Amino acid sequence: MVSFKSLSYRMKSAIALCAREGLTQNDVEAIWADYGQTLVVMNNVMHLKLQSLPQYNPGRELTGRQKEVLEWVGDGKTTQDIATIMGLTPPTVEKHLRAARENLNVDTTAQAVLKLALLNQMFAVDL
Numbered sequence: 001m002v003s004f005k006s007l008s009y010r011m012k013s014a015i016a017l018c019a020r021e022g023l024t025q026n027d028v029e030a031i032w033a034d035y036g037q038t039l040v041v042m043n044n045v046m047h048l049k050l051q052s053l054p055q056y057n058p059g060r061e062l063t064g065r066q067k068e069v070l071e072w073v074g075d076g077k078t079t080q081d082i083a084t085i086m087g088l089t090p091p092t093v094e095k096h097l098r099a100a101r102e103n104l105n106v107d108t109t110a111q112a113v114l115k116l117a118l119l120n121q122m123f124a125v126d127l
Helices: 025-052 064-074 079-086 090-104 109-118
Strands: none
Touching: 064 079, 064 090, 064 109, 079 090, 090 109
């Protein structure tokens, strides 16, 4: 079993090495001696990649506008700044923020920005 360091105390991950039927413990240890470091490196790379992928909340997706407004808030912009940048009215910006908070199931805009960042969706490029 190999465990991985995480960026958060809330996440844990590990892999287990399983051998095909018929191999002895000595066979497995010989394989590990030959390839163990390579397996750990490959798994660390995969772990870091998976950890950085955006996580989605099924059924509660943010619209592009909701995400963009939260990103501007994350950049420190005020509602008026965001309205000017996006060519919207301040009430429309507030509407997008309210809907984003509802979709993310949080109470405050600060919590919404944090949750979006923790889900690796902040400033993520939609492909």
